[in-house]
Amino acid sequence: xxxxxxxxxxxxxxxxxxxxxxxxxxxxxxxxxxxxxxxxxxxxxxxxxxxxxxxxxxxxxxxxxxxxxxxxxxxxxxxxxxxxxxxxxxxxxxxxxxxxxxxxxxxxxxxxxxxxxxxxxxxxxxxxxxxxxxxxxxxxxxxxxxxxxxxxxxxxxxxxxxxxxxxxxxxxxxxxxxxxxxxxxxxxxxxxxxxxxxxxxxxxxxxxxxxxxxxxxxxxxxxxxxxxxxxxxxxxxxxxxxxxxxxx
Amino acid sequence: xxxxxxxxxxxxxxxxxxxxxxxxxxxxxxxxxxxxxxxxxxxxxxxxxxxxxxxxxxxxxxxxxxxxxxxxxxxxxxxxxxxxxxxxxxxxxxxxxxxxxxxxxxxxxxxxxxxxxxxxxxxxxxxxxxxxxxxxxxxxxxxxxxxxxxxxxxxxxxxxxxxxxxxxxxxxxxxxxxxxxxxxxxxxxxxxxxxxxxxxxxxxxxxxxxxxxxxxxxxxxxxxxxxxxxxxxxxxxxxxxxxxxxxxxxxxxxxxxxxxxxxxxxxxxxxxxxxxxxxxxxxxxxxxxxxxxxxxxxxxxxxxxxxxxxxxxxxxxxxxxxxxxxxxxxxxxxxxxxxxxxxxxxxxxxxxxxxxxxxxxxxxxxxxxxxxxxxxxxxxxxxxxxxxxxxxxxxxxxxxxxxxxxxxxxxxxxxxxxxxxxxxxxxxxxxxxxxxxxxxxxxxxxxxxxxxxxxxxxxxxxxxxxxxxxxxxxxxxxxxxxxxxxxxxxxxxxxxxxxxxxxxxxxxxxxxxxxxxxxxxxxxxxxxxxxxxxxxxxxxxxxxxxxxxxxxxxxxxxxxxxxxxxxxxxxxxxxx
Numbered sequence: 001x002x003x004x005x006x007x008x009x010x011x012x013x014x015x016x017x018x019x020x021x022x023x024x025x026x027x028x029x030x031x032x033x034x035x036x037x038x039x040x041x042x043x044x045x046x047x048x049x050x051x052x053x054x055x056x057x058x059x060x061x062x063x064x065x066x067x068x069x070x071x072x073x074x075x076x077x078x079x080x081x082x083x084x085x086x087x088x089x090x091x092x093x094x095x096x097x098x099x100x101x102x103x104x105x106x107x108x109x110x111x112x113x114x115x116x117x118x119x120x121x122x123x124x125x126x127x128x129x130x131x132x133x134x135x136x137x138x139x140x141x142x143x144x145x146x147x148x149x150x151x152x153x154x155x156x157x158x159x160x161x162x163x164x165x166x167x168x169x170x171x172x173x174x175x176x177x178x179x180x181x182x183x184x185x186x187x188x189x190x191x192x193x194x195x196x197x198x199x200x201x202x203x204x205x206x207x208x209x210x211x212x213x214x215x216x217x218x219x220x221x222x223x224x225x226x227x228x229x230x231x232x233x234x235x236x237x238x239x240x241x242x243x244x245x246x247x248x
Numbered sequence: 249x250x251x252x253x254x255x256x257x258x259x260x261x262x263x264x265x266x267x268x269x270x271x272x273x274x275x276x277x278x279x280x281x282x283x284x285x286x287x288x289x290x291x292x293x294x295x296x297x298x299x300x301x302x303x304x305x306x307x308x309x310x311x312x313x314x315x316x317x318x319x320x321x322x323x324x325x326x327x328x329x330x331x332x333x334x335x336x337x338x339x340x341x342x343x344x345x346x347x348x349x350x351x352x353x354x355x356x357x358x359x360x361x362x363x364x365x366x367x368x369x370x371x372x373x374x375x376x377x378x379x380x381x382x383x384x385x386x387x388x389x390x391x392x393x394x395x396x397x398x399x400x401x402x403x404x405x406x407x408x409x410x411x412x413x414x415x416x417x418x419x420x421x422x423x424x425x426x427x428x429x430x431x432x433x434x435x436x437x438x439x440x441x442x443x444x445x446x447x448x449x450x451x452x453x454x455x456x457x458x459x460x461x462x463x464x465x466x467x468x469x470x471x472x473x474x475x476x477x478x479x480x481x482x483x484x485x486x487x488x489x490x491x492x493x494x495x496x497x498x499x500x501x502x503x504x505x506x507x508x509x510x511x512x513x514x515x516x517x518x519x520x521x522x523x524x525x526x527x528x529x530x531x532x533x534x535x536x537x538x539x540x541x542x543x544x545x546x547x548x549x550x551x552x553x554x555x556x557x558x559x560x561x562x563x564x565x566x567x568x569x570x571x572x573x574x575x576x577x578x579x580x581x582x583x584x585x586x587x588x589x590x591x592x593x594x595x596x597x598x599x600x601x602x603x604x605x606x607x608x609x610x611x612x613x614x615x616x617x618x619x620x621x622x623x624x625x626x627x628x629x630x631x632x633x634x635x636x637x638x639x640x641x642x643x644x645x646x647x648x649x650x651x652x653x654x655x656x657x658x659x660x661x662x663x664x665x666x667x668x669x670x671x672x673x674x675x676x677x678x679x680x681x682x683x684x685x686x687x688x689x690x691x692x693x694x695x696x697x698x699x700x701x702x703x704x705x706x707x708x709x710x711x712x713x714x715x716x717x718x719x720x721x722x723x724x725x726x727x728x729x730x731x732x733x734x735x736x737x738x739x740x741x742x743x744x745x746x747x748x749x750x751x752x753x754x755x756x757x758x759x760x761x762x763x764x765x766x767x768x769x770x771x772x773x774x775x776x777x778x779x780x781x782x783x784x785x786x787x788x789x790x791x792x793x794x795x796x797x798x799x800x801x802x803x804x805x806x807x808x809x810x811x812x813x814x815x816x817x818x819x820x821x822x823x824x
Binding site for chain 1: 471
């Protein structure tokens with residue numbers, strides 16, 4: 001690949017192109033963005049590399065910090081048969097990387113009323129029956145840019161262990177790369193969200209403290225204190241504030 | 249992995265840790281909190297809001313003559329994307345009609361849609377990127393709500409208004425704090441997984457400026473958990489809530505009575521302008537971190553360009569507290585690839601300590617954010633020179649995270665901070681064993697479009713909720729109060745705006761305010777090629793950007809913004 005006209009040797013300084021595009025600060029590598037070669041700084045994330053090349057990303061960038069799952073990317077490396085997956089915002093480029101972003105993941109979200117569901121295997125069967133097509137190949141886990149044990153949570157879903165699914169899928173960013181790679185066409189991240197909602201709604205004990213506080217608010221317990229605070233002059237309010245005690 | 253040149257400094261952190269751990273276990277503050285005078289001093293000398301040129305008077309519009317953040321002034325004094333005359337036919341025959349238009353698909357927008365649906369009113373959510381592409385998604389540490397027995401909503405009120413330097417609108421702080429416990433219960437009913445004790449009691453931690461443990465959390469993914477729950481619920485009601493993604497609003501539409509009556513959208517996919525006619529409108533467009541005010545790196549979402557401010561301002565909406573910007577005390581400094589990334593305040597809530605290059609504490613770790621940030625900037629400034637410098641030319645201070653497991657027990661950090669651990673694991677730094685290097689990062693728009701406790705603005709039919717609004721936090725927001733803000737006010741906006749929609753009648757649609765804005769710019773002799781709202785920032789290298797301007801014979805807003813910022817001499821260099 002480095003033999004191509006205009007390519008840099010990995011780690012070399014950027015070549016001058018047309019006498020203008022010299023950016024000599026960083027060592028450079030060649031990457032292939034949707035098949036086209038660009039010379040980019042070697043320490044760049046995939047997202048920065050795409051922007052460095054001059055693209056304005058519209059689909060394929062979101063929070064830019066690894067939380068939103070907008071920037072799912074697939075890539076190959078020289079001499080490596082594997083199709084790798086990653087988030088563009090947190091994956092670094094490598095020499096010869098050939099990549100493309102996934103602009104959107106086609107997916108049908110099931111419509112349901114959480115109030116009518118139970119946190120067990122019957123719900124998984126009814127809402128996402130495709131879950132049971134799992135062949136335990138583990139492709140989903142290998143594809144997960146968060147490093148989650150996706151197959152394990154799908155297996156837990158098949159057993160109806162909803163709390164386990166929620167725990168294992170907690171850090172899912174819903175990029176959908178697992179679902180795109182799955183040979184059984186399961187929508188893993190959607191199963192994860194369903195299980196999380198079931199867990200929060202049905203499997204955690206209610207807080208007695210919170211229930212008591214809600215009653216206090218409903219019975220207008222704090223009205224008088226609020227009314228006093230809201231009309232207090234700044235000096236008195238400031239004194240009250242700086243003198244307040246701190247819970248350890 | 250930290251480079252060798254930092255090894256000696258890391259040893260200093262280890263050296264001082266046993267003493268600092270003793271302080272942390274004593275139950276007393278590990279460093280004396282500042283009094284009112286000390287706060288004032290550090291803010292006026294070191295907070296970026298007080299730097300020369302940080303603010304200037306805005307020359308046109310409802311806040312004319314007021315000092316506001318310079319970058320915001322520039323954005324308000326800019327051209328519209330829309331030529332009103334060319335839109336006439338689309339005003340007569342709108343592309344979409346709905347009862348309630350919600351601009352922005354983050355936490356506040358989703359709540360507004362859910363509440364409207366519960367109130368029997370159909371809505372349409374239009375969003376710049378995807379649903380949930382919002383700062384909501386990125387919040388990590390927690391949400392404040394007075395749920396514990398030792399706490400009370402009025403104590404929360406006192407903490408919040410003191411953190412805001414007693415300038416917040418009292419009626420807004422009251423509903424923020426009084427609605428808090430109800431929000432916790434309501435989110436749980438929708439399926440949010442709170443961190444709880446075995447018996448169901450909410451786990452509560454401290455945040456900066458809290459006098460009671462009040463921070464409820466979902467490990468360090470609170471935003472992702474709440475956002476995905478709300479989005480999932482929105483999508484469970486396709487009969488009541490329509491969603492249009494990649495179609496940001498770029499101007500509001502008024503009717504001939506001066507009431508808000510919808511918006512002009514710009515489809516990023518097809519580059520079409522589309523009109524929506526609506527009986528009432530809610531702006532939930534979030535903040536402005538991507539304006540990179542004063543050149544700061546930001547923790548914010550890609551789309552956080554303050555579009556709502558621009559639209560509302562042109563339509564006559566009044567802004568409040570637009571002279572203050574929040575810098576989060578702990579943005580990442582190293583490695584360079586994640587510079588500016590948010591390090592959650594929950595780290596300090598759990599006992600993490602900021603330290604200078606000698607491994608010494610120099611500030612109470614849980615001051616309100618503006619104070620904590622100013623103190624960190626002071627420590628790194630040439631007045632003290634106690635910062636740690638990286639090869640990339642950035643300076644920062646340590647945030648001692650290994651002390652957290654020593655306080656709470658082994659395994660606590662990995663369970664409570666999976667997101668933070670993952671972020672640093674990628675670069676070979678184990679935050680359970682090594683501290684992080686941090687510096688303040690542009691985080692939050694303290695002010696915004698002025699609202700009352702019903703989320704109403706001075707324009708009938710226009711409601712605002714979340715970060716786009718102004719008044720709730722005064723000039724400084726406390727940690728965990730923005731997550732609460734978008735929940736409390738998103739719900740309220742949905743309720744009140746849908747009530748309004750039930751009885752509202754819409755007159756003839758008009759963009760006269762956009763024409764008037766252009767006339768006012770001309771009368772004020774404002775020369776600019778800036779077009780706003782900005783929609784997206786551009787991170788393309790400047791030489792490429794210059795050449796893009798000729799593209800297709802038009803000037804997309806996002807490129808124009810940046811061209812405006814080049815000095816003539818710079819332009820000359822690039823163009824030869």
